[in-house]
Amino acid sequence: MKSTGRWITTGAALFAFLWAGGALGNESPKNIIMMIGDGFGFEQAAAGRLLVPGGQLVLDAMDSNPGSVNTLNVFGDITDSAASATAYATGCKTENGNVSMAEDDSTILPTSMEAAQDPDQGMATGILSSVYLCDATPGVWLAHAPRRSCSSIIPQQVKACPDVFLGPGEKVSYQRGGKGRNRVDYITDLVENCNYEQVGNAAELAAAQAPNDRLLGIWGGYTLMYDIDQQNDPSYNLPSLAEMVAKAIEVLSRNPNGFFLMVEGGAIDWMAHNKDIAGTARDVVAFDDAVAVAYNFAHADGNTALIVTADHETGGLDIGNNPNVAFIESITASTDFMYGRVLRGEMSAEAALDTYAGVTDLTQAEKAAIDAYGETAISDALSARANVQWILPDGEVSVAPDEGDHSAYEVPVWAYGPGTGSLEGPIDNTDLGKLLFDLVGVSAPSCPVIGP
Numbered sequence: 001m002k003s004t005g006r007w008i009t010t011g012a013a014l015f016a017f018l019w020a021g022g023a024l025g026n027e028s029p030k031n032i033i034m035m036i037g038d039g040f041g042f043e044q045a046a047a048g049r050l051l052v053p054g055g056q057l058v059l060d061a062m063d064s065n066p067g068s069v070n071t072l073n074v075f076g077d078i079t080d081s082a083a084s085a086t087a088y089a090t091g092c093k094t095e096n097g098n099v100s101m102a103e104d105d106s107t108i109l110p111t112s113m114e115a116a117q118d119p120d121q122g123m124a125t126g127i128l129s130s131v132y133l134c135d136a137t138p139g140v141w142l143a144h145a146p147r148r149s150c151s152s153i154i155p156q157q158v159k160a161c162p163d164v165f166l167g168p169g170e171k172v173s174y175q176r177g178g179k180g181r182n183r184v185d186y187i188t189d190l191v192e193n194c195n196y197e198q199v200g201n202a203a204e205l206a207a208a209q210a211p212n213d214r215l216l217g218i219w220g221g222y223t224l225m226y227d228i229d230q231q232n233d234p235s236y237n238l239p240s241l242a243e244m245v246a247k248a249i250e251v252l253s254r255n256p257n258g259f260f261l262m263v264e265g266g267a268i269d270w271m272a273h274n275k276d277i278a279g280t281a282r283d284v285v286a287f288d289d290a291v292a293v294a295y296n297f298a299h300a301d302g303n304t305a306l307i308v309t310a311d312h313e314t315g316g317l318d319i320g321n322n323p324n325v326a327f328i329e330s331i332t333a334s335t336d337f338m339y340g341r342v343l344r345g346e347m348s349a350e351a352a353l354d355t356y357a358g359v360t361d362l363t364q365a366e367k368a369a370i371d372a373y374g375e376t377a378i379s380d381a382l383s384a385r386a387n388v389q390w391i392l393p394d395g396e397v398s399v400a401p402d403e404g405d406h407s408a409y410e411v412p413v414w415a416y417g418p419g420t421g422s423l424e425g426p427i428d429n430t431d432l433g434k435l436l437f438d439l440v441g442v443s444a445p446s447c448p449v450i451g452p
């Protein structure tokens, strides 16, 4: 509970404060919600604040004094999502690429979500993401592998059956084409093994009853459509991360033993890899909308630990002292969307920048750079007019895994609710991972000592 200053302003809030204070001796909450913005550093949060009224994210109301987290991997190197998410899931550092497995590539690191599933705890579990569900961050909680790969993660998810499992990845990983023995259909395996009600779009998700308290939705490709691009596709019908969180809490909170829900805002990282300032800021706000749903529940419930953090920062974003907010707000598509139209021959890069960002003053040098470097140079042209900088040099513009744009910057951690008081100062990502075991109600296993 870091926001005590806010709590003593009204009578009702004072009651909430005293209640929380009374719980300090017994800090194992009923429910745990762990939210990870991938690539979501302090400056990404600052980018999101530029777009919201009053410059305040819901995160700022939830915890006005976020702590900071060191994200480096077991070798003290810049982390990828697998090593950092493993630290959160297991309380142990590992090498890049490993999914809840030590750097010897064979020692399994038990996870706090597995402990929550143990019959002794009997908690319901949920995993949600805005990027494909067998990616590293959603993968580490219920799977173990020496290399991040969907082919090793998915069969373990089929066995583990998180009670609520929502996100993208259908066409790329869970139900690929192919014939005969090459046909991939993990979705049928999931439905049959885990007794899920399955939903196919936002309307079905909203209407779902989940009669067995089990809910599955796996849709689309590698990611939900980026928040900034959804307005450009009238046929888009997938749920937002906020809608997914609302339904997940509705289903999971039926469990009398409580629940452990992990939510990843994965698209922030992908937008930041692309050095896309407007797309990054918009996906931060979409993530904050999801935080709002969780925070409203935690606030009303009074017995839920809500932790919001990041696995690492991406891009070395620097908002500086004079961002052009009006320009950032006026952009209506991601650079990915713009360059996609260019690649498909639907419009020139100049026309795309005019149509989606109102840019009509490209210099000769910028035009030449766009011809040579494509999307990277489109992002550069937009960042220049937004008056923000990405400190890290341009890497390859691509989807994860690509840690070339990840930085060593510490990341923020916002926390609310019983048991979260230790998240104040600078902490290590493994401290937070060990705390999750405490919140589940078990002691964190000691980490293996791997020789040289």
Ligand SMILES: [Zn+2]
Pocket: 039, 081, 269, 270, 273, 314, 400, 402, 403, 406
């Ligand atoms: Zn990344």
